[in-house]
Amino acid sequence: MVRGSVGVIFGETGTLNFKFLISDSTAVLRGHYVKIWHETDGWILAQVMSIVRSSEKYSLEEAKKGQRKDRNDDRIVASATIIGSRDDRGLLRAPMSPFSPGDLVYLADDTLIRDTLGLVGDDMYIGLLEGTGIPVHLNVNSLVQKHCSILAKTGSGKSYTAGVILEELLDHNVPMLIIDPHSEYSSLKESAGGNEGDLKKYGIKSKGYGSRVQVYTPADKSINPNADHLFRLNGVNLTPSELMTLFPDNFNSTHSGILYEAVHRLRADVETYFLDDIIREVSNNESKARWNVINLLEDINQLDILSPQPTPVEELMQDGKASIIDLKGVPPHIQTMIVAQLCDTLFEARKLGTIPPGMLVVEEAHNFAPERGYSKSSSSEILRTIASEGRKFGLGMLVISQRPARVDKNVLSQCGSQIILKVTNPNDLKSISKGLEGVNSYVEEELLRLPPGIAMLVSNDIERPILVDIRVRKSKHGGESVKILNKSSSKASPGVKKESKTEPVTKPVEEKKSQSPPPKRKPSRNPKKESGGLFNKLFGSESK
Numbered sequence: 446m447v448r449g450s451v452g453v454i455f456g457e458t459g460t461l462n463f464k465f466l467i468s469d470s471t472a473v474l475r476g477h478y479v480k481i482w483h484e485t486d487g488w489i490l491a492q493v494m495s496i497v498r499s500s501e502k503y504s505l506e507e508a509k510k511g512q513r514k515d516r517n518d519d520r521i522v523a524s525a526t527i528i529g530s531r532d533d534r535g536l537l538r539a540p541m542s543p544f545s546p547g548d549l550v551y552l553a554d555d556t557l558i559r560d561t562l563g564l565v566g567d568d569m570y571i572g573l574l575e576g577t578g579i580p581v582h583l584n585v586n587s588l589v590q591k592h593c594s595i596l597a598k599t600g601s602g603k604s605y606t607a608g609v610i611l612e613e614l615l616d617h618n619v620p621m622l623i624i625d626p627h628s629e630y631s632s633l634k635e636s637a638g639g640n641e642g643d644l645k646k647y648g649i650k651s652k653g654y655g656s657r658v659q660v661y662t663p664a665d666k667s668i669n670p671n672a673d674h675l676f677r678l679n680g681v682n683l684t685p686s687e688l689m690t691l692f693p694d695n696f697n698s699t700h701s702g703i704l705y706e707a708v709h710r711l712r713a714d715v716e717t718y719f720l721d722d723i724i725r726e727v728s729n730n731e732s733k734a735r736w737n738v739i740n741l742l743e744d745i746n747q748l749d750i751l752s753p754q755p756t757p758v759e760e761l762m763q764d765g766k767a768s769i770i771d772l773k774g775v776p777p778h779i780q781t782m783i784v785a786q787l788c789d790t791l792f793e794a795r796k797l798g799t800i801p802p803g804m805l806v807v808e809e810a811h812n813f814a815p816e817r818g819y820s821k822s823s824s825s826e827i828l829r830t831i832a833s834e835g836r837k838f839g840l841g842m843l844v845i846s847q848r849p850a851r852v853d854k855n856v857l858s859q860c861g862s863q864i865i866l867k868v869t870n871p872n873d874l875k876s877i878s879k880g881l882e883g884v885n886s887y888v889e890e891e892l893l894r895l896p897p898g899i900a901m902l903v904s905n906d907i908e909r910p911i912l913v914d915i916r917v918r919k920s921k922h923g924g925e926s927v928k929i930l931n932k933s934s935s936k937a938s939p940g941v942k943k944e945s946k947t948e949p950v951t952k953p954v955e956e957k958k959s960q961s962p963p964p965k966r967k968p969s970r971n972p973k974k975e976s977g978g979l980f981n982k983l984f985g986s987e988s989k
C-alpha cells in the first residue's frame with residue numbers, strides 16, 4: 446500500500462460506485478468520506494457505504510475446529526459511492542469515466558468534503574457532519590423563507606434539536622412565535638451550564654436567553670405560575686364567522702342562523718358588544734336550538750380567553766424576541782382555536798407589514814395541522830395558508846411532530862429543510878421516505894437505527910442529504926421526562942412519558958425516556974453498522 450493511502454480500487458468500477466481493498470481495518474470506517482484522483486476531473490469525493498470482511502483460509506471446517514488464532518489474512522472490502530467534484534462554475538459533477546482498478550483511495554480532507562457537499566454557510570450552527578469535525582450550518586434566510594420541519598419519534602431528540610434551532614434563530618435576532626403545548630421551551634431563558642467536554646467538542650458556550658424569551662399563558666397564573674404574561678384573544682365585536690371558527694364541528698345551519706340574527710340585532714343597537722351581550726341576545730331567540738348555541742358560547746366565556754384588551758401580535762413578534770404561547774392546561778379544542786385565531790392575526794399583520802418577518806414554531810403539528818382523514822382542526826386552514834404563502838410575506842414555519850404521517854402533507858411538503866431523527870412507526874417511516882425527493886425505502890431502514898441526537902438533514906441548500914451530529918444546547922433543555930420512581934424503587938417498572946401527549950399512554954418500554962440522557966453516540970468517525978442502508982439510498986447503490 447502506498448504511503449497515505451487507505452486502500453486500492455479493484456474489480457469492476459462504475460461512474461457511480463466502486464469497491465476497494467482496505468489495508469488497515471481501523472483506518473476506514475463506514476460513512477467515511479474518501480477521495481480518489483481522477484485523470485480528467487481531479488480529486489473526486491466518495492463515501493464508504495458498507496464494509497465486508499472475509500477470510501479464504503478460515504473455512505467452515507476450520508471454524509468447527511475452534512477459534513482462529515491468526516487473523517492477518519482477512520480481506521476487508523469497502524463499497525463506496527461517488528459524490529463527485531465541483532467544476533469551474535461550482536456545480537457538483539460526477540465523473541464521466543470510471544476509476545481504474547489499482548487507483549489509490551485516500552481519506553478526504555475537510556476542505557474537499559465541505560466544498561463538495563456545499564457545507565459553506567456560516568449562519569446557524571446546528572452540529573457536526575457525522576463522522577467528521579466539520580460544522581454544519583443552515584442559512585437563516587432560506588430556513589425562514591422556505592420553512593423547516595423536525596420529525597422524530599418521541600424521545601429521540603426532537604425538542605432538543607428544535608431548541609438548537611431556536612437558539613440559533615435567537616442569536617440571529619429572528620422574531621419568533623412558539624406554539625408550545627407542553628411547556629418545553631421556556632427553559633430557553635436559562636443557561637444549560639453544560640458539560641465542558643461537550644461544549645468544547647462543538648465549540649460553543651453555554652448561555653441563557655433571559656428576558657428575550659417571554660412566556661404567555663392563555664390559562665391563568667395558577668395553572669402556569671412561571672408565565673410572564675396572560676395571553677388573551679380579542680373578545681370585542683366578534684363576527685358570527687369568527688365565533689363559528691371556535692366550534693367548526695358543532696355548528697349546523699340552524700345554529701349559525703341563530704348566531705347571525707343575534708349579532709345582526711346587536712349591531713343595529715350598539716357600537717361595541719361582547720360575548721355576554723351575544724349570549725343574552727341568543728337567549729331571546731325562540732328556537733329550541735338556541736340552548737346548544739348558548740352552551741357553546743358559555744364554554745368559551747368561562748375560559749376567560751376573550752378580552753377587550755387582546756394581546757397585540759405586535760408585542761409578540763419583535764426583533765430578537767421569542768414569545769412562547771404556553772398551552773399547558775388548555776383543553777385541546779381550545780388550543781386549536783387559539784392557534785387558529787392567533788395565526789390568522791399573525792399572517793394578516795405580516796401582510797400589512799405591522800410586524801417584522803419572523804418564524805412561527807408549531808410543536809405537535811399533527812394536532813394543529815392534521816392530515817385529512819386523521820382528525821379535524823380549526824387551525825388547519827391557516828397553517829396550510831402560511832405554509833404555501835408565508836414565504837411571499839416573510840413568515841416562516843418550523844413544523845415539529847412525532848407523527849409525520851399525521852401531519853397535513855400540504856404543510857410538510859412546503860418545508861425546504863427537513864431534520865429527521867430516529868423514527869420507528871411504519872406509517873411515519875413510509876410518509877417520510879415518500880416525501881423526500883431522491884431517496885427511497887432504504888431511508889426507512891437507516892432512520893430506524895439513528896441514535897438519539899443524530900439527524901438526517903435534507904435541505905435545498907445542501908447538495909445531498911447528510912447525517913448531522915446535533916450540537917449540545919447552549920440553553921437548558923426543557924423536555925426532560927418527569928421522574929416518578931426514585932432509585933431504590935426503580936426496579937419495579939418502566940418509566941413513563943412526560944406529561945400526556947396525543948400518543949397512546951401505553952408505549953413500549955424502549956420508547957420512553959428516562960430522566961438521565963440516553964448514552965451519547967461514540968465520537969466522530971465511528972461506523973454505526975455494516976450495511977449500506979441510508980448511505981446507499983442517499984448517494985446511490987453499491988456495485989454488485
Ligand SMILES: Nc1ncnc2c1ncn2[C@@H]1O[C@H](COP(=O)(O)OP(=O)(O)OP(=O)(O)O)[C@@H](O)[C@H]1O
Pocket residue numbers: 597598599600601602603604605606847897898899914915916917918922924925926943958961962963965
Ligand atoms: N443532540 C443531543 N445531544 C445531547 N443529548 C441529546 C441530544 N438530543 C437529544 N438528547 C437527549 O435525549 C433526550 C430526549 O430528547 P428530547 O427531549 O428532545 O426528545 P423528544 O423527541 O422531544 O421527546 P418527546 O416527544 O417526549 O418530547 C434529551 O433529554 C437529551 O438528554
